[in-house]
Amino acid sequence: SEEYSIANSSEKTFLATIGNAELVQGISELYTITKMISEQQPSILIYEDLIKNIQRVIDGYYWLESDEVGEFSKQLKQIGDTSELVLDEFEKVRAISQQSSLALKQAEDKLKALLKEIAISNWDTPAPFVDGLLKLKRQKGHLLSLKEYRYIDLEKLDKISDKVDSQIEELGKRTIAFLSQDDAMDYYTKVVNEVHESIEKIKTVKDLRPILQQLDEMSHGLDALSEVINGLEIDDTTVKTQILEDVSGIYSRINQTKAHAKLTAKELSATESVAEFGAQLAVLSQSISNGVSNADTPDACDEQLARLMVQLEELESIFSENDEFLDQIYVKRDELHETFEARKQTLLDARQRKAQSLQNAAARILKSIEKRSLKFSESDELNTYFSSDATVMKVGDLVLKLREIDDSVKADDVQAKLKALKEQAIRSLRDKKDIFEDGGNAIKLGKHKFSVNTQALDLTILPKDEKLAFHLSGTEYYQVVDNDLLNECQQFWQQTLVSENRDIYRAEYLAYSIFSNALANKQQLSLEKLTQSEKDLAQIVKDYAAPRYQEGYEKGVHDFDASLILAELLKKYQIQPLLKFTPAARGIANYFWHYADEKSQKYFKQQAKTAQSIKNSFASS
Template identity: 40%
Template structure:
């Protein structure tokens, strides 16, 4: 193809002349004269543009690439450039990476000569490209999963923010509770958006836009809140609500019923804290107005602290009463468990096992009721009683085992004395073997040894 292009270019350059191009690349150029003449100027050039037939029959330098052939080399280089194009894809996908791996495999299978040093050891570069691509595919799935999680979290945050903004815009901000809830919700939403920034593959541009929207809404609600606080008795409904909480706390009879009231009280305090921060950060020209707002917040804080003290005292009283009842039931149940465990102790080893189990249950009771000092004495006494009871039971079993082992040993010694005496009277080996094989007292010795071994006295059993 290159030879033909050069031929056309040569024709253009020699249009005012005549030439002949031979198979070996020699070219004879005749200069064209303006008038007829008997002498013509001829130029002989040696060009690289030989014919295909001549190139095929021309001698080579004997190198490896010459043996491969120009056509094969051109195809290989073309496919190598194709691999480079795949690798430089600006928008890679999993499919493109898989296609690149397949292309590298086809390249290595199609061109055996790429591993030769004269070819620049191209096989190593292609193998490295395939290995890197395989690693990228493994990481590509992880990155895709991370992107999906980030996108899902961002979409969820955007939906929550849209609902929150719509709720605030449609709400009636005519009392202090509404302002506190709105400011608290906006602040929490902004905290969620800040947390999203720490996620990998997060769309920070969208996060910035959402955060700017929240900040704008927060500033707008804050300004309206300050205006509201300067008008009339803004803290009156909140004071009434706190007094209502105090009455509900006094009427509660169970700890579980206190939990919602405690959460409500925490919400009021959180809203007041945020409100004080908002007021402190705003620029109010009238110092008297700022003082009025801060005094109102301080008064409400005082009421909240008073109600919280009542809440904590009520919780302690109810917890103590309920804990006393529960402790009595648990303590009685533990006593029954100890009695049942003692009944199961038929060996010293079982005593150790049951004692460990009872001590674990006792530690669980100490963990649950350890904050009540009135129960610590009972638990300490019970621990000593349990330890002493199982210790006494274990010692009794050990003594019984030793007495039984001694009795078995004494019986075995008597039998062994009789067997020895009778065996000494045997006349020959056959009679002796018959005696040991059939005499019940000899078999009794084996049974006694087995019983001693079962009692854990292997020394006496071997004797």
């Protein structure tokens, strides 16, 4: 018996410690697993049971991991892992099968709906026939794509595909029968004729676009019809030829209508473009005027020019197809560049003149400071003078003004001279004084400090020592201009604008220009137009001054003053029109008339009347 064997055993083995009963149960479980593997009918349920049994055996019989019994646990774990992989594949196959079945069901439902639509037999235009055939062919292509699906029911798919083939054949016969009728293309002919007639009533390009779209859609429909006809088997060649000729005739009519529509669109676009271009150009001109007013520094000139060039390029891209518009755009581009370059140069020249004036004023003050600083005998008095005296503070103000106009070289020069004066005065009181650096903005070489110039070099011409000289801004470089013609024009050296000098105010020049043009009936001006009303006169002055950027009129300032001057001038002219002539000319004429004989007076009166009549007749030419 088992008890006897255990009692009389000379040594204890690993299997003996387990016990015979548990060994038999464990072996039985292993045999069951082996049988499940060898006699299985592959299914999800079988593999799920197999995985559960393996896990139960591993958990229930710990000794299966031992080397003495062959490490069954490792083998069981490998079988369990493999079973889980197989189970995952089962899940994938089931998911794919469901997707394939769903796709096949959707295709079948779609075909049923399509066949129901095709069953309608009262079609009176080619379009439904063509649309039906194209849909059936697309459905046929979709069914061919479904054959690539895994685990799909190919037998059922083939039946559906055969049904589609039979429907294509049947609808093709109906299509041929319809297209063989004499009135088959009447629908297209009627629509094209109506479209052609409606084009004459169109007034805008916007209203014409739907018509062009409709013609394109008809062309696509005829393309599809031709494709369908070529794909159908038509035994009677005569019938096929007649159908294709009918289609070709409709094509020709559609192309004619398209050409007519496009020509009309081009004509309408040209008319609309003129108005739009004029408005865009007016906006651009106003932007240029505002840009010049806002450009109060050379950098601002570059910024405004870049902004307006973008606006001009956008205008060019919109109207690039019209050569006449392009010519005006190119003229406006040149005008834009010239205006801002002139404005920038004027600002640079003004900046350099102001900087030179500030530096000269600082030099005069520094001479006064130098004389006073050498008179102090006490260090405290000297420091008090340099820290609080109004004269020294004035030099600091001048330095700040020089920096505000970006002339750091002159500012540093003045500041350095002021410091040098202070150090010179301190050295006279003390033997030694430390030299301090200016926050890293100066280079110290021994006992000397030199400012770093970061200002961009700009070449200007400005008066210096009663001569014109080339000057590099930010430097002390001056080169006298040796030119006799320029030297003869010395009276104009200080004149920065064509419209203003020391004697003539810009508004006076503006009023004179408008008055002169009105007398000569130029620039769409006349005395009658100027004297209509004061409100209209102010607007005329604004419109006249707006495009004349280079003459430097500021909106709201010079145009306002000019309108006041011009109003008074017109009143004086209406009372005494001969005042437009110089006193000398009026005096000579009066003297001549007083001593002329009656015959000469009569002759000149007649000549004057004739000249006035000619002037009145051709005043508008």
